[in-house]
Amino acid sequence: MAAAAAVLRAPSSKTESYVDTKRRDDVRQANIIAASAIADAVRTSLGPKGMDKMISSANGEVIITNDGATILNKMEVIQPAAKMLVDLSRSQDAAAGDGTTTVVVLAGSLLKRSLSLLSAGVHPTAVSDALHRLSIRAVEVLHSMAIPLDLSNRDALVKSAATSLNSKVVSQYSSLLAPLAVDAVLSVVDPAQPDIVDLRDVKIVKKLGGTVDDTELVKGLVFDKKVSHSAGGPTRVENAKIAVVQFQISPPKTDIEQSIVVSDYTQMDRILREERNYILGMVKKIKATGCNVLLIQKSILRDAVTDLSLHYLAKAKILVVKDVERDEIEFITKTLNCLPIANIEHFREDKLGFANCVEEVSVGDGKIVKITGIKDMGRTTTVLVRGSNQLVLDEAERSLHDALCVVRCLVNKKFLIAGGGAPEIEMSRQLGAWAKELKGMESYSIKEFAEALEVIPYTLAENAGLNSIAIVTELRNRHAQGEINSGINVRKGQITNILEENVVQPLLVSTSAITLAAECVRMILKIDDVVIVR
Ligand code: ADP
Numbered sequence: 001m002a003a004a005a006a007v008l009r010a011p012s013s014k015t016e017s018y019v020d021t022k023r024r025d026d027v028r029q030a031n032i033i034a035a036s037a038i039a040d041a042v043r044t045s046l047g048p049k050g051m052d053k054m055i056s057s058a059n060g061e062v063i064i065t066n067d068g069a070t071i072l073n074k075m076e077v078i079q080p081a082a083k084m085l086v087d088l089s090r091s092q093d094a095a096a097g098d099g100t101t102t103v104v105v106l107a108g109s110l111l112k113r114s115l116s117l118l119s120a121g122v123h124p125t126a127v128s129d130a131l132h133r134l135s136i137r138a139v140e141v142l143h144s145m146a147i148p149l150d151l152s153n154r155d156a157l158v159k160s161a162a163t164s165l166n167s168k169v170v171s172q173y174s175s176l177l178a179p180l181a182v183d184a185v186l187s188v189v190d191p192a193q194p195d196i197v198d199l200r201d202v203k204i205v206k207k208l209g210g211t212v213d214d215t216e217l218v219k220g221l222v223f224d225k226k227v228s229h230s231a232g233g234p235t236r237v238e239n240a241k242i243a244v245v246q247f248q249i250s251p252p253k254t255d256i257e258q259s260i261v262v263s264d265y266t267q268m269d270r271i272l273r274e275e276r277n278y279i280l281g282m283v284k285k286i287k288a289t290g291c292n293v294l295l296i297q298k299s300i301l302r303d304a305v306t307d308l309s310l311h312y313l314a315k316a317k318i319l320v321v322k323d324v325e326r327d328e329i330e331f332i333t334k335t336l337n338c339l340p341i342a343n344i345e346h347f348r349e350d351k352l353g354f355a356n357c358v359e360e361v362s363v364g365d366g367k368i369v370k371i372t373g374i375k376d377m378g379r380t381t382t383v384l385v386r387g388s389n390q391l392v393l394d395e396a397e398r399s400l401h402d403a404l405c406v407v408r409c410l411v412n413k414k415f416l417i418a419g420g421g422a423p424e425i426e427m428s429r430q431l432g433a434w435a436k437e438l439k440g441m442e443s444y445s446i447k448e449f450a451e452a453l454e455v456i457p458y459t460l461a462e463n464a465g466l467n468s469i470a471i472v473t474e475l476r477n478r479h480a481q482g483e484i485n486s487g488i489n490v491r492k493g494q495i496t497n498i499l500e501e502n503v504v505q506p507l508l509v510s511t512s513a514i515t516l517a518a519e520c521v522r523m524i525l526k527i528d529d530v531v532i533v534r
């Protein structure tokens, strides 16, 4: 008892113990360095004059892209802290859809400043808390700069979609893709819930051939497949009555693996006759409802249609599209305003959808099925993206996704903000001024982080081949004189009012970028050990 008390006695001030923090510091430093390396990798692709990356994967697949989220997603990152930056870009993609490079570059810059703060002796918790306060204040600054937007102002929407397309490989087509993205998103907004857009209601169908110029918005449905007309069925139907079926039009199979051996011809004839009658019965039932177009879900259990059933369907003048994916069914039934039919017994006329025309059309070197003039069409839209090769086609789709997300952001939160580095420099300036009012370590840390935000204008200028120090200094001066909308005009290579250049972006993209970047950096700072579990 006495011995225990002796051990528990607090050490006297004379015998101050030495705590070795080397390992923790090393872990932190290694994490920060690895994560900054990721940020440096995408830094050159920021902005309209940014470079693109060619990503070649182990299986020989090649991708050319400018999208931060895509670049990072395809990179094989092993270091766990570096992986957090990949996830950061992914979260920005989910939250706003655009600004995926910005968020990573910001995080990288904040991390570098954290490292110098740590080596100056500031405790990681203090750094993290300062960053938290900074991000809240930064969002306030952004809000104060924001310009309210009216959704009826289509022009402003098109401008911000065009800004997001500016930096893409397909930027030369932004005059076509930007209005298209705006129309696509606005057409799926439900007046009952004017703030919500579900981008699942905008379907993007890619078809090789032609150029990106041939990309079009289709009011209706498009299937990237042919009509099944091997038995001579129709390829074009007017006044279509369309059924979406989830059952198979083929003879049933036995439940368990077993084989039936038929050795005599009369029995064989009987089986064939039964099969024929079974299918004929189904086709007759379908025809009786007036249905003349069948969209058949892909089946893995047995053939969705057989030669025999196609033959009878062709005789009944029913157009057949088979192998419709399971996950497309919801979109299709919503568009056609009809119900999927899971069983032939439930095949009734009230479950059908109606359209003026269903036809197979040749585009490029393939064929697609188009359904147009749908009666009581649901709030969905289809974009048929075209491109002369797979690389362009894929990048066009990714860029269009960014543009759609930008418009969605604006519908969610109806505020615009100037681009071209204007918000970042304004945040940096105001937060720097704020830091002067604070005291001690906090003031020092916030000053450092405020300067870190300048990385965006620096990078924009650098990537455009401008003298970044001169440009950013001038930009800071202009902002100090109260011109909060001055930004880097990369085309002219000087500072101008960036709103006049029509470079605008959704407020949500900027606020979510700074919030997410700060959050991620704080998380990395708080890690002081890596435990590997096998
Ligand atoms: P992200 O993946 O983060 O969206 P981008 O490569 O699209 O990255 O670059 C976005 C940045 O480029 C934003 O800061 C935006 O303000 C800026 N930007 C876009 N177009 C222009 C332009 N025409 N002039 C100046 N800056 C621009």
Ligand code: MG
Residues within 6 Å of the ligand: 098, 099, 100, 163, 164, 165, 167, 402
């Ligand atoms: Mg962008």
